[in-house]
Amino acid sequence: SVSVYVVLLTGVRIYAPLSRMRSDTLMPVYAVxxxxxxxxxxxxxxxxxxxxxxxxxxxxxxxxKSPFYP
Incomplete structure (x- = not known):
């Protein structure tokens, strides 16, 4: 048997771990x-x-920039 949980995607937002940072700093952002x-x-x-x-x-x-950016 298999249990399947179905959800409706209500939206997507961009998540950044910091709200303030210094110039010339790298920070990852994620779609959640x-x-x-x-x-x-x-x-x-x-x-x-x-x-x-x-x-x-x-x-x-x-x-x-992509994480695979040279």
Whole structure:
């Protein structure tokens, strides 16, 4: 037997561990759901596939780089 827990994704927010930081500092940010049952890993096998497209409005304040950036 298998138990399946189905949740409706109500939204996605960007989580940053810090609210203030010094200039020229690196900080990871994560896409998370709106509650405890909506972790990004929960939707890794969703159909259709779940993809994120990130952007920054002010490139003088922040830059987005992949963790695989050279």
């Amino acid at each position: 759901g709106m509650n405890d049952h909506e972790a990004p890993f929960s939707f890794g096998s969703s159909r259709p596939p779940f993809t994120f497209h990130w952007s920054v409005n002010n490139k003088e304040v922040a830059a987005l």
